[in-house]
Amino acid sequence: MRRIIQAVVVAATLLAALSAGWLVSLASVAGAQGEAAPAGPTATPGPAYWYYLPLVANLARDSSQPITVTRPFRPNAWQAESAGLDYAAVVQGTAWLVTYDQGVPAVGQSATAGDRMYRGNKTFLFFDTSAIPAHATVLSATLTAANCRKVAGVPFTVEFYPTDAPLPPAPADWLNYGGPAVGALPSAQCGVWNAPLTATVTLDPGSIVRGGLTAYALTTDRLAAGFAPDWGTADKLIFDCYADDALVVRYVVPPQ
Numbered sequence: 001m002r003r004i005i006q007a008v009v010v011a012a013t014l015l016a017a018l019s020a021g022w023l024v025s026l027a028s029v030a031g032a033q034g035e036a037a038p039a040g041p042t043a044t045p046g047p048a049y050w051y052y053l054p055l056v057a058n059l060a061r062d063s064s065q066p067i068t069v070t071r072p073f074r075p076n077a078w079q080a081e082s083a084g085l086d087y088a089a090v091v092q093g094t095a096w097l098v099t100y101d102q103g104v105p106a107v108g109q110s111a112t113a114g115d116r117m118y119r120g121n122k123t124f125l126f127f128d129t130s131a132i133p134a135h136a137t138v139l140s141a142t143l144t145a146a147n148c149r150k151v152a153g154v155p156f157t158v159e160f161y162p163t164d165a166p167l168p169p170a171p172a173d174w175l176n177y178g179g180p181a182v183g184a185l186p187s188a189q190c191g192v193w194n195a196p197l198t199a200t201v202t203l204d205p206g207s208i209v210r211g212g213l214t215a216y217a218l219t220t221d222r223l224a225a226g227f228a229p230d231w232g233t234a235d236k237l238i239f240d241c242y243a244d245d246a247l248v249v250r251y252v253v254p255p256q
Contacts, residue, residue: 066252066253069253071249073127073129074247077126078102081119083117084096085118090119090120104238105123106238107123107218111233124169125218127213127215129212138251141250145190149191149237153233155187156222156236158218159221160207161178161218177219196240198244
């Protein structure tokens with residue numbers, strides 16, 4: 001009976017893969033004049049579906065063994081910005097404060113000489129990790145930050161904290177993070193404005209929420225500590241969530 005169930009699951013998974021575009025349809029290859037479709041190789045599975053492979057391979061053999069899965073998750077990024085004439089109020093989030101959806105978020109702070117205005121920027125990153133079973137064991141979590149560029153200034157470090165801020169976050173979530181940092185990105189690992197780089201951040205596997213929403217609040221060591229930037233300077237970085245940003249999680253599903 002278990003083998004029959006496994007066969008059904010494998011067949012369903014393969015059908016899902018077909019509908020997702022893994023194989024090339026012969027009908028779609030035929031020309032407008034009704035020419036016969038030439039035989040061709042199947043398409044290579046894209047990265048978005050690579051996590052099906054170990055599941056199919058394991059189910060085709062025996063589900064009595066653990067399954068190791070490596071899966072990417074795309075971010076939903078939100079920007080939080082605090083601005084004002086009083087630097088202490090900016091740090092505490094009691095100055096003018098707003099949150100908004102932002103695919104190219106900034107993290108850090110600046111001091112504009114013209115209007116004598118301080119600005120602090122934090123980022124909230126949300127990942128739908130509900131597909132990770134609650135009984136799985138997370139082995140590793142790595143974030144890639146594409147097109148990461150820093151504004152020239154003093155060295156700083158972006159710190160990643162777990163947060164229970166909702167999606168979308170509200171201005172009141174400016175300080176909604178705590179505990180030890182679960183990841184760090186030194187500004188030295190990022191490019192400059194006209195030469196961005198892709199940076200990699202190793203995150204604490206324990207920060208991944210299995211079967212739910214994984215959320216991080218990003219700030220910098222200087223903004224958190226209240227080290228004001230000099231007028232006309234900035235210590236912040238920007239990265240591009242519209243490009244190849246992904247949280248790659250490797251986890252083990254125990255035998256059923």
